[in-house]
Amino acid sequence: EAGVTQFPSHSVIEKGQTVTLRCDPISGHDNLYWYRRVMGKEIKFLLHFVKESKQDESGMPNNRFLAERTGGTYSTLKVQPAELEDSGVYFCASSQDRGLGSYNEQFFGPGTRLTVL
C-alpha cells in the first residue's frame, strides 16, 4: 500500500509568487490534514478535511493560504502571494474514518520544504 505522497519535495520561490503544494493521501483515507513547521518553531496544525469538506481550518494563518480537496481525493495548498515567513516544511497526513469521536492514526507524508526568497 502506497503511503502519503507530497509534491514537490522542495520548492524555492520569490516573495510575491504563488506556489501550490499537493498531497495524495493513502487510498481510502477520508481524513486529510495539513501541518507546517516554520523555521525553528513547532509543527502547527493548519487544517483538516473530511472527504472534500473542511472540518477544521482554525490553523490557517491568513487568507493568502487556500486549501482544496476536490472529489475527496488529493489536496492542494496554495500560497498566494508567498511571503518570507511562509518558508518552512509543510506536512500532509491522512487517516481512516472510524466514526465520530474515534481515534484515527495519522500517517505523514515526507513533507514539502518551501523556501521563499
Add this chain to the structure above:
Amino acid sequence: AQKVTQAQTEISVVEKEDVTLDCVYETRDTTYYLFWYKQPPSGELVFLIRRNSFDEQNEISGRYSWNFQKSTSSFNFTITASQVVDSAVYFCALSDRSNDYKLSFGAGTTVTVRA
C-alpha cells in the same frame, strides 16, 4: 494554553552519551495518545512511538526508551549510547478527543551528537 511542553530547546552531547528529552503534556481527556517524532536534517517526519493513556508501561526499542508517567503528565524519551545519526529535532505530540484528535506538537528539541 500550550498542550505540549518541551522545555529543552537544544541538547548537545558527545557520541555514546545518553540523552533524555523531556515532554510534559496537558489534557482534560481521559483518553488520549502521545507520540514522539524525529525530524532529521533531510526534513521528513519519522514516527517513533505512540502510547495511549491507558498503557503506562515503559517501552524500550533498541537504544530508545520511553517513560510515561500520568501522575506527572510526562512522556520522556531517552536515547542510550547516542550516535551521530541521532542528530535531529525531536517532537513530542498529543492527540486527544477534545481537540478532535488533531496532533498538538511541542516546540521540539534539537539534539546534536558530536563524534
